[in-house]
Amino acid sequence: MGYTKKRVGGNGKPRYTACYLDLKGRLRSAGTYAAKKEAERAWQTAEAELAKGRTGDPARGRQRFRDYVETTWLPNHEIEASTREAYTYSLYKHLMPEFGGMRMIDILPEHVRNWVAKLKDLGVTPVTIRYNKILLSAIFTTALNDQITYIHPCRGVKTPPVPRKPLQIITPEQFDDVYHALPDGDFRLVAETEIESGLRWGELTELRVKDLHTRTRILTVSRAVVQVDPKFHPEGGRFLVKDYPKNRKYRRFKLSAQISEKLEKHIDVNGLVSDDLLFALREDAIPAIRSKRLPASADLGMTEPNENGRSYRHATLSAYTAGKCRCDHCKAAFARYRAERRAKGKDNPRTPRIPQTDGHIPSDWFRRQIWNPAIEAAALDFRPTMRDLRHAHASWLLHGGADLQVVKERLGHASIATTERYLHTLPDADETALTALERTRSRARS
Template sequence: MGYAKKRIGKDGKPRYTACYLDLRGRVRSAGTFTGKRDADRAWQQAEVKQREGRVGDPRRGRRTFGEYVQETWFPNHVMEPRTRETYRYNLDAHILPWFTGMRMAEIMPADVREWVTDQSNRGLGPNVIDKNMTILSAIFTTALNDQMTFLHACRGVKIPEVPKKPLQIITPEQFDLIYGKLSDAVLQLLVEVDIESGMRWGELTELRPRDLNLTTGIVTVSRAVVELSPKDHPTGGRFLVQEYPKNKKYRRFKISRQVVDKLQTYIQSTGLGTDDLLFPMPDQDLPAVQIGLPTEPDEPALTEPNAKGRQYRHGTITAYSMAPCRCQPCKGAYAAYRAKRRAAGKDNPRKRRRRDTDGHIPGDWFRKQVWHPAVEAAGIGRRVRVHDLRHAHASWLLAGGADLQVVKERLGHGSIATTQRYLHTLPTADETALNALDRIRGRSTA
């Protein structure tokens, strides 16, 4: 029950403060008035709004954006650990520097539009601006529910269009070239399981023998590992195992008998236990990529003429230094030369950097030390990501006639529209249409 509290002002005249109790039983003010009747009307209206759920305190909107985000929103907002790490970076780099000193109630859509324009002028791409806008919109959605503001400042604000690039799917022949450049048998098996299953990297590197049924060939995906910075890890580590995959949904699928037999032989020969990692971190001192002859059999034996018109044989230190040639045979010869000198204690060698890991394979280490060198050595001629193996798996299945719903469940997609993106993505997808066009044109010509 509210009341009007009387007090005497500096001018000696009485004034009345409208007081009421909030949901926590604390005394709140609905304003100060010259008459008791106006004060009674104010606290009664405040209680009516409170019963209707329209609880408002003007002082909430006086908090700055930086205070609200850093003290209330970010610490208490529920999100995945990897998402929290990404949000922290984007907030510190692109959002807080612009809005941190502004009051929540004073941020208008015009301010957000100006912020979007500033990002474009600084050269940020549409994908980065879209990500930043998603974070800012989530902040104002929560602030609106918390009644920190009564206006969603992101509503109606447009951002640059994010272009949808077509998927470039590697062909089976290109995959075989990359596979052949991996000299480590365990890494070859890892890549083969990846293309056979279409698993995400965090699911594949967390796989353990107990997740495989070697009799039926069924794989159960029930966990995933994510790599975090120590400040975002609950215990200050690097790897965090989540007891659920993406979309919080377990899935089961079958792999070929050929791969199952390879896995069975590998598990028995290495003596892996049921709870051991199926693909642990390999020895960082061993080369994982084969450095051999040029990929093209008709490639000339000599390098291109240098500035003095001289040519050198590929695969030699002279070709690397004097040509200078950066083909795989020349780079391999120079790497072997440097390794030999380091092993002999020459050139004041520094210790090789080693990744600190709990047994899981770091994604960036695998990309830089294994995958990218193998792609370059294979001579594919374009950038191929590890995640592209998942795209290739889906595309190959659909091109081979697999059911769309089966592929969706196999990959763990949340929507079948995501799976449909992989229809007709192989380079040979339009051949049927071209053949039909040729038949019609041939008929009219005849």
């Protein structure tokens, strides 16, 4: 039950404070007034708002966006550790500079539209703008449900269109070129297992011996690993194993005989037991870093003149040091020079840097040190990623006549519409249609 509290103002005149109890029984103020009737009307209105299920506390909406996100939304939002890391980066990179100091009730659709236009002018990609707008919308959806605000400033605000580019699928011939450019041993088996199974990277690198039934060749996917910053890990580590794959649905499927035999041999040779990782980053398995093959400097032309007006040939030490050129060729030439000196015991040689890991293969390390050099050596006309091998697995299956539903279950897609994207993605996928077209046209010419 609310009441009116009388007090004396600084000028000696009486003032009346409207008091009421909130939903948790805490004493709140609905304002201070000169007339007692106004104060009574205020606390009665506040109680009426509470009866409707509304907070009736204007202070909730007056809190700053930064305070609401840091003290309420982000700590209490149930999300994956990797998602929390991505959200935190986006919040402080794109959202806090614009909205951090604003009150929640003051943020309107016009402010969000202005923010989208500002990001676009700064050259932020449409994909990033859309992602950050989705994040902002999620924050205000929660705020609206919690009755912090009574409007949703993101509704009706559009972001720049994101074109959906066609998938470029690596062909079997291209994969063979990349496969033979990979270092011998475990890393070739990693790539071949990926193209044969279509696993996500976190599922592939968390596979353990117990997940493969060698007699039936059935592979069970029941876990995944994510790599996060230690401050987002419950125990301060780098790798967090989840007891479920994406979409929280286990799946089982059969592998080909040839890859099953290779995996079984890999297990026997390395003496792996049930709980061991199938693919672990062991120090003896890390290949020596291969230096890039540089084209002849005469074929690259000259650098831009330096402050003294001198130019130097690209891919030379002079171009890097005196010419201050930082193109890929000049940087690679200097890096090779330093590596050769260290190999000879000069320039304070240091031991090779080993990635920090608990045995799981870091995706960024694998990409830079193993995958990208193989792509360059294979000289493909595009740069496929390890994720593109998952795309290729789906596309090859469908191109070979596999059932769409079977491919969906094999890849763990939540919707069959996702699987349908891989139909007709290989370069020769339209040959059947062209043959039918030619057959029909030739009938008219005969």
